[in-house]
Amino acid sequence: MKRDWTKKTTRGAQRTLDAFTAAMLNALTGKPFEQITVNELCEKSNYPRATFYNYFDDKYDLLHYIWHCLNRQIRLEQYEETEPEQRLFVLFDRAYDFIEAHQGTLNRIIKHNAKESFLLFHFRVQLGDRVREMFDPNICRYRDQVPHEIIADHYCNTVLLVLEWRFLHGNDGSKEDTLRYLEHLLGALNAKSLHEF
Amino acid sequence: MKRDWTKKTTRGAQRTLDAFTAAMLNALTGKPFEQITVNELCEKSNYPRATFYNYFDDKYDLLHYIWHCLNRQIRLEQYEETEPEQRLFVLFDRAYDFIEAHQGTLNRIIKHNAKESFLLFHFRVQLGDRVREMFDPNICRYRDQVPHEIIADHYCNTVLLVLEWRFLHGNDGSKEDTLRYLEHLLGALNAKSLHEF
DNA sequence: TAAATATTTGGACACTTGTCAAGATCTCAA
DNA sequence: TTGAGATCTTGACAAGTGTCCAAATATTTA
Numbered sequence: 001m002k003r004d005w006t007k008k009t010t011r012g013a014q015r016t017l018d019a020f021t022a023a024m025l026n027a028l029t030g031k032p033f034e035q036i037t038v039n040e041l042c043e044k045s046n047y048p049r050a051t052f053y054n055y056f057d058d059k060y061d062l063l064h065y066i067w068h069c070l071n072r073q074i075r076l077e078q079y080e081e082t083e084p085e086q087r088l089f090v091l092f093d094r095a096y097d098f099i100e101a102h103q104g105t106l107n108r109i110i111k112h113n114a115k116e117s118f119l120l121f122h123f124r125v126q127l128g129d130r131v132r133e134m135f136d137p138n139i140c141r142y143r144d145q146v147p148h149e150i151i152a153d154h155y156c157n158t159v160l161l162v163l164e165w166r167f168l169h170g171n172d173g174s175k176e177d178t179l180r181y182l183e184h185l186l187g188a189l190n191a192k193s194l195h196e197f
Numbered sequence: 198m199k200r201d202w203t204k205k206t207t208r209g210a211q212r213t214l215d216a217f218t219a220a221m222l223n224a225l226t227g228k229p230f231e232q233i234t235v236n237e238l239c240e241k242s243n244y245p246r247a248t249f250y251n252y253f254d255d256k257y258d259l260l261h262y263i264w265h266c267l268n269r270q271i272r273l274e275q276y277e278e279t280e281p282e283q284r285l286f287v288l289f290d291r292a293y294d295f296i297e298a299h300q301g302t303l304n305r306i307i308k309h310n311a312k313e314s315f316l317l318f319h320f321r322v323q324l325g326d327r328v329r330e331m332f333d334p335n336i337c338r339y340r341d342q343v344p345h346e347i348i349a350d351h352y353c354n355t356v357l358l359v360l361e362w363r364f365l366h367g368n369d370g371s372k373e374d375t376l377r378y379l380e381h382l383l384g385a386l387n388a389k390s391l392h393e394f
Numbered sequence: 395t396a397a398a399t400a401t402t403t404g405g406a407c408a409c410t411t412g413t414c415a416a417g418a419t420c421t422c423a424a
Numbered sequence: 425t426t427g428a429g430a431t432c433t434t435g436a437c438a439a440g441t442g443t444c445c446a447a448a449t450a451t452t453t454a
Contacts, residue, residue: 010401010451012401012402012450012451013401016402037439037440037441038440038441038442039439039440039441047402047403048402048403048404048405049403049404049441049442050402050403050404050405050443050444051402051403051404053441053442053443054401054402054403057442058441058442117318117322118315118318121315121318122315125314145381146378146381146382147362147368147378149362149366150358150359150362150378150382153358153362154354154355154358154382157354157355157358158351158354161347161350161351161354162347165344165346165347165350169346171344181343181344181347184342184343185343185347185351207420207421207431207432208420209419209420209431209432210431210432213432213433234409234410234411235410235411235412236409236410236411244433245433245434245435246410246411246412246434246435247412247413247414247433247434247435247436248432248433248434250411250412250413251432251433254412255411255412
C-alpha cells in the first residue's frame with residue numbers, strides 16, 4: 001500500500017489506477033492469479049513498470065486495492081437506523097445483490113482460479129472489518145454472554161459462508177433459500193436477541 | 198505439491214523434508230513469512246536451491262506441507278463412535294489441547310506474523326476438509342433444512358473462530374469459557390439436533 | 395505567463411525465482 | 425559383494441522482482 005486509498009486522487013492518478021485495475025481483472029479471466037506478472041499488467045495497460053511500483057508494492061497489493069474498491073460499492077450506511085439483528089440481513093441483502101450483479105465477471109475469474117481460494121481471502125478480511133463496525137459493543141447486547149468480537153466475526157463468517165456456497169461453489173438457488181439457511185444457522189442468537197428486547 | 202505427502206518417504210527424503218521444515222519454523226520466529234526467501238531456507242538447512250524445488254513448488258508449498266504434518270497430529274479417529282453433535286466437541290477438545298501444547302512456538306511465530314493472517318489460512322482449509330468428513334451427509338440429520346456442506350463448514354468456522362480468538366488474538370481464558378462461547382454460538386443447531394433424537 | 399514544485403517515466407542494477415539435464419548417491423535383488 | 429535402476433543433488437540459466445536515479449512531463453504557485 002504505497003498511498004492512502006481513502007484519500008482523493010488526481011484525475012491522472014485515477015486514470016492510472018483504473019488502467020491497472022482493468023488489466024488485472026482482464027488477466028484474471030484468462031489465467032490463474034499466480035501466473036500473472038507485473039510485466040504483463042504493464043503491457044496490457046501501456047504503463048512502465050516504475051509506474052506500477054509507484055502505486056503498488058506488488059500484484060497482491062493491486063488485488064487488495066481492487067477488493068477495496070469493490071467493497072466500497074456495497075453500501076451499508078443506512079444500517080444505523082436499524083436494529084442490530086436486522087443489520088445482518090441488510091448486509092446479506094446488499095452483498096447478495098452486489099455479487100449477483102457481478103456474477104458474470106466472477107464466474108470467468110473463478111473458472112481459472114477455483115483453487116486459489118486465497119484470492120477472495122482479503123475481500124473477506126475487509127468485509128469483516130466493516131461488519132465488526134456494524135456490531136459495535138456499545139450497541140449490541142450480547143456482551144455478558146460472548147465477547148462482541150466473537151459475535152461480529154461469527155456473523156461475518158456466517159453471511160460469507162452462505163454467499164460463498166451460493167456463488168462460489170456453483171450452487172443454484174433463490175435468494176430466499178439462501179436467506180433461510182442463514183436464518184437457520186443463526187437461529188439461536190437471533191431468538192435470544194429478540195427475547196432481550 | 199511435487200509429491201504425495203501421504204505416501205511413505207525414504208529415510209533420506211524424510212531427513213531433507215525435516216530440515217526444510219525446521220528451517221522454515223526457525224525463520225518464522227524471526228521475521229514475517231513474506232520476507233523469508235528460498236535462499237535463506239537453503240542456507241539454514243545446508244541444501245542447494247535445486248533440492249528445495251525438488252520437494253516443493255515454492256515457500257507457500259512448504260508451509261502447506263508443514264500444516265499438513267501438524268494437522269495429522271490432531272487425532273480425530275475415534276469420532277465414529279460418538280454422536281454427530283458430540284463430534285464437534287471432540288474436535289474442539291483435541292484441537293484446543295494441541296494448540297495449547299504448541300503455544301510457545303505459536304506465539305513466537307505470530308509475534309512477527311500478526312498481520313499475515315493468511316499464514317493460517319491453509320491450515321483452516323485442511324482442517325475444514327477433515328471436519329467435512331466428520332459430518333458426512335449419510336450420518337447427519339440436517340439434510341432437509343440446510344445443505345450438509347454448509348453445516349460442516351459452519352461447524353468448522355465456528356470451532357476455528359473461538360480457537361483463533363483464544364490463541365491468536367491474545368485473549369486469555371479457560372478452556373471451559375472458550376467451550377461455552379462455542380456452545381452459545383451453536384446453541385440453536387444443537388438444541389434442534391438433540392430434539393431430533 | 396513563467397518559475398517553482400511535484401509526479402511520472404525509462405533504463406540499469408542487484409537480487410530472487412523456478413527449471414533443467416547431468417552427475418552423485420542410495421537401494422535392493424542376484 | 426556387486427551393479428542396474430531408482431532416487432537425490434547440483435550448478436547454471438532465463439525470466440521475474442523491486443529499487444534507484446536522473447531525465448521528462450505535469451501541476452501548482454506567484
